[in-house]
Amino acid sequence: MKKLLHIIATPRGEASRTLKVSGVFLAELRKKYPGCTVDTINVSTETLPPLTVKRIDGKFALLMGGDLEGEAARAWKDIITHIERFLAAETYLISTPMWNFGIPYALKHYIDVVVQPKYLFRYSENGPEGLLKNKKMVVITSRGGDYGPDSPARTYDLQEPYLRAVFGFVGITDITFINAQPMDALGPEVERKAIAQAQEAARRLAETW
């Protein structure tokens, strides 16, 4: 494992429960692969390019099999920079809280920036085809409530199915989730235990990575 892109979608820095778990994963991974490079992008604090009409025009040109020209090409410079940074990684770590049963808007914005035709997927005679091969992803989440398999709230978890769908669409099908939950609903003692449990799962996952 040479290069990992860490995509952070919480603005809470040191206070973040999600990052307490991903910190353990990264620390173990660095022990295992001392030479690995970790590129970190915090999508909630970085200014991402807005999807303006010119940029969307460019997307449709690519969808139709054309090229980026003129103003669309100029407008796409920032998008291409993000796509190249994304494609340079062989492994991805997403650290994201649950927000309103899904992902924070900044992570959705990032996905809308990088998931582009010609670069991450294409339409072929057989339908859509993901262009990413041999890439793996870990998603570490934390949630205020509990959406585990035995919880009555499990159907409200639109976060894991969405991330599996969108990254599966571009070819990343090897995705492991570690969900720290519940963080808020049952008080600090349950929160502490749930973080410790998730950290242990992160440690074990890094060992077998």
Ligand SMILES: Cc1cc2nc3c(=O)[nH]c(=O)nc-3n(C[C@H](O)[C@H](O)[C@H](O)COP(=O)(O)O)c2cc1C
């Ligand atoms: C805007 C916002 C929306 C949230 N929506 C949900 C939600 O739908 N379900 C839930 O269980 N927790 C929700 N939470 C709670 C967070 O998921 C939880 O506190 C999480 O641990 C925060 O992660 P962090 O400490 O890494 O920032 C929300 C928090 C915020 C700030």
